[in-house]
Amino acid sequence: MKVAVLDINGKETGRKADLSDAVFKIEPNTHAIYLDVKQYRAHQRQGTHKSKERAEISGSTRKIKKQKGTGTARAGSIKSPIFRGGGRIFGPRPKDYSLKLNKNLKRLARKSALSIKQQENAIMVVxxxxxxxxxxxxxxxxxxxxxxxxxxxLFVLGDTNNNVYLSSRNLEGSEVVTNSELSTYKILNANNIVLLEGSLEGIEANLNK
Incomplete structure (x- = not known):
């Protein structure tokens, strides 16, 4: 598939870039996309949420009132969850949210995402x-x-370029990544994908292994 190469002013340079049909023109697999995006978002979660339960609260273990004759429910400890300052019942605990996916599925998901963007004419080569x-x-x-x-x-570079990356860092709507950092979530999250010429070979090599 031939695509016109543009310069940074949006004008055609007269050259054509060859986008591999095996990467940019496949039948999208929506389930693979779902799993890859789910994994990406799960890996953004730290999982460090924690609240103290009854056994972890600092306080006296003395029985706060006698068992019978008070006219109210029996109570054994000030650390009970029913009292202010007591432990929390079934509180959150640290958890690892990471998911495992095989490499072939992740490659399929990224190729599917790129194919969707190509169908939407949302990919340009610069x-x-x-x-x-x-x-x-x-x-x-x-x-x-x-x-x-x-x-x-989303701008995709062939190699790390600090000047381009740092120039884009303050702009909320734009992101710069290298071809090895390309992910399904980032592809779908952008309205337009800008592939620099130097990134094409790396993208196809990474996704056609």
């Missing part, structure tokens, strides 16, 4: 670019040139 110094203004000019201002966009 020639490699760099900035002399990290400047948010320079990255905003790139977004304007590509018509992506005020849109959620």
């Amino acid at each position: 020639e490699d670019f760099n900035f002399e110094t990290p400047k948010t203004k320079d990255f905003i000019n790139v977004l304007k040139g590509l018509g992506l201002e005020n849109k959620k966009s």
